[in-house]
Amino acid sequence: MAYEPVIGLEIHAQLLTKSKIFCSCSTLFGAEPNTHTCAICLGMPGVLPVLNRTVVEYTIKMALATNCAINESCNFARKNYFYPDLPKGYQISQYAQPLSEHGYVDIEQNEGKKRIGITRIHMEEDAGKMIHDEHLPSSYIDLNRTGVPLIEIVSEPDMRSSEEASAYLKRLHEILVYLEICDGNMEEGSFRCDANVSIRPRGENAFGTRTELKNMNSFRNVQRALDYEIKRQQYILESGQAVIQETRLWDDSQGVTLSMRGKEEAHDYRYFPDPDLVPIVIDESWVAEVRKNLPELPLAKRERFMRDYQLPSYDAGVLTSSRVLADYFEDVANLSGKPKAASNWVMGDILRFLNEEKRDIKDCPILPQSLAEMIQLIENGTISGKMAKDIIEEMYRTGKPPTTIIEEKGMVQITDEAALAKTIAEILAANTAQVEQYRGGKEKVFGYFVGQVMKATKGKANPQLINDLLKKMLTAS
């Protein structure tokens, strides 16, 4: 039987605010354990949490960027459970009244665009971190992360393959990073993803029993865990058994999902509105103000690059994968007036140099002005494309502008026709046998002459000019 997977994702993204969601402790990652803590985030009795306005603003940003409706009024609720990384015994989250609902993003698949629904986006606080002792029956708690603002983005069960899930995940990641509200670092846990997955016979409308997958800390692992889980469920159904609804953890080293046995008592969070936090009312003018300051989003930028710079969709996709890279390309394209050449140099040499050193484009030693200048030097024939390959390496290494490098190395291309014709005449005179061969119809020796001219000019002659002159002089007389 052919089965169809049904996948929904829950994404948690840490917001890039300076301070925590309900207190003024710093959110900086990597501080000494338990030094970014205060009476509020430690959950001392009698303290009063006060909401960080920027958290609301960032959440509105994300809601607008994913076409969500923003609720006029929303509030916080307490989600009650006990765990050592949760000092209050409850997490402050949003439940019945989230900030926003009913959105979507479009993903690109081979079959074309597909729309993935977003159920809701809400604000909540992060929990602390636990480290388990390998030898003693102890766990150690660091509460620096407690109270760092998170948004949870819940999708509809609209994805039908691990590829679609991966495309959706990448799309949301890209939007969050573009909006500069999340750093998107999956290894450090500032962007996390859980998945709900079930399978059903193709053509069936009812959903199968789903499992929840956790502990996938990279894009690749999300896709691997989903692929594994889909196969596992298929095997269970095909052998006549039933899938059990449970939470499963991805084990990266074994490449399998494992049941969290023993923790399966049904959760009863007893949500209720948090009496410490008053309702949030978001009026039209606040939404309009946030909307006004939204940057151009990746998809819109991609389409504009294809339209305005006549770039193929692949190029536009690569160049808009980050905002800084897109800005870099646009600067080079506009300053040089040659968008296609700009795209080739940025996607080819520049990204290759950067990848080799795992360097970010914002630290690129070649300024957009320099690259644009180099492209113009090729255009006006001062240097050849081949010379440019060497020059750009030197530019990357030294950060010097191309003109300086050309001067230092005496690399200017020979475009003086008379001088070049003289060199060619000398070469022809010294190679009369080959000249006879060529004139006798053996056109292959043409390459030999090009090589000789290049050698004589140390590669500085304009190749087009060599070709033209050689042809003319070989056929003449």
Place this chain on the structure above:
Amino acid sequence: MKITKEEVEYVAHLARLDFREEEKVKFTSQLNDILMYMDKLNEADTAGIEPMSHAIALQNAFREDTVKDSLSHELSLSNAPEARGPFFRVPKVIE
């Protein structure tokens, strides 16, 4: 009865409370009285009135996104029954 002894046991378990048998009987009866009183409140006509989550009509109490000093490390850990180095220490929990 509005609430059974089993429900009291369930709620006690969620709150990680351990009661003796006679306490369970006592709390079942007390909680029952409270819930009966809720029924009394339900007699009030609230048609057309929005439910409220707070006793005072206040909204949008915000603070600006600025960082202030946190507690000193020693102070943060000072209420902990057990600490080790810079950490709180608890019995091992593995999910």
